[in-house]
Amino acid sequence: MLRLETEQLGIRIAGIEICLNLDLRIDAGESWGVLGRNGAGKTTLLHTLAGLRRPELGTVKLEGNPLTSLTRRRIARHIGVLPQEHQDAFPASVMETVLIGRHPYLGPLQWEGAPDFAAARDALRAVGLECMETRGVATLSGGERRRLGIATLLAQDPGLLLLDEPTNHMDVHHQIHVLDLLRQRASAGQKSMLLVLHDPNLALRYCDHFLLLFGEGVTLQGTAAQVLTQPNLERLYGHPLQALQGPRGTVWLPR
């Protein structure tokens, strides 16, 4: 089943071309990795796919409907976004922060009920924050705050998850734990994911499709075998790489 597609998508920001004539099809159950240098436009692309900004050219369609024809509330039931950074201007508890994920399912005057609390507790348990419900968000470490962001996304339970550097601030164990969790949830619910990652090895481990942003509007998409070649990756990062054979297949090291 097709979830999100772009038709002839063109994105330009501050005079920089991010992609041009991009036709992307994200089907149910697929996991996409977006790779590119700093400033290549990964976050801008992600925001465009979520309908948070309008593309300069082309359209983004959610299950066949252009995003521009849908309300934010409707979109929020299908597309969830993990932002690159979290902004907490006012004190809030961990529980309150997870509960905001239930917003798209509640009526204007409706309060969170037992099912919402259950979803929130389940999400907190999944990321290992279940004993921190009443903690203030400002007292969390960077990695814990990041896991809380993932928990909010799990409580929102959308069909397509757009994750902007989900492993930011996380130690190795939690990186793997969280990505395992996301993949397991995705495959259990036929959900799709699109992950912006800086580590080609993590991308290789968790994604089955890749979109490479080379800058100046040049993009390349395909499976690992098709696009994750040494010349492509070296061109992508502008840095020589060394391929090694590890127990789980190829790993890339910077030379």
Next chain:
Amino acid sequence: MRPPVLFTSLLLLSGISILFSMANGSMDIGWVELLSAIHGNGEEFATRVILDLRWPRTAAAYVTGALLALAGGLMQVLLRNPLADPYVLGISGGAAVATLLTLLLGIGGIWLQGAAFIGALLSMLLVFGLSHGHGSWSISRLLLTGVVVAAGWGAAIGFLLALSPERDLRGMLFWLMGDLSYATTPVESLAVLLAGLLVAVASGRSLNLLAHGELVAATLGVTIQPLRRLIYIMASLLTAAAVTMGGSIGFVGLIVPHMLRLQGVRDHRVLLPAAALLGGCLLVIADTLARTLLAPRQLPVGTLTALIGVPVFLYLLYHSRERYGRDG
């Protein structure tokens, strides 16, 4: 504090502060007389003092305090800035300039309040229009426009004060420091307050999301721009109504929402109505003290709100376990 407990205590506090205000003044009226006056079988003169003088002023103080605290809470979440207060965007400056002009021209009475309201609305439209500009409407742009417009009004106020004859200066300074002496039974302002409470409660959950950043709010289904416009207009109207009744009364709008936040009240559906109640109580108590501390002389209530509010707030902040923002 759980919402039912919180609201029960705030309603109790409201009742107590209103009775306290009605019982105290330059004329000594006992509690017994007060209660019989309210029941309509009290002594004629005391009844007149209570119903015609003290009740309108007490009601005005309560509604003004509620308006300011609610406006402050809304401005803080709108601007995502804990330092925001109802006056940060220059609403009171516009009202002050219009009021001082009418005082300078020697027109008084009802015109004073009309001028304050029109000045506040003009300032609101000015800031709103200018902050739209040619580009997109961002919060920093709104804040910067408002703060600069407020500075402009500040200069205009200084200019008008310098031009004014000595005999008008006292009235003008009282207005600028906040003064409820001319307040009447607040029927229109009460309507604005109720509208504000309705908007606050109905958009409360969206405001909770907005506090986590626009990006998060948008991805969770909040339509940002219409919500921000609604909150901006509502907060401005609340401020305009408050300024019209009592001049620029400081600190209530800034500290009351934070007092509640420090008590762990963070859900805007609870925080905003609770702030309105607490703001009302605080201003009623401050106004009673302003009337009675140096009776028969009256003090501008704005100085009293600061004298009470600042130490109370600092005490709460000092003893608080809450941390504002991430700074370490």
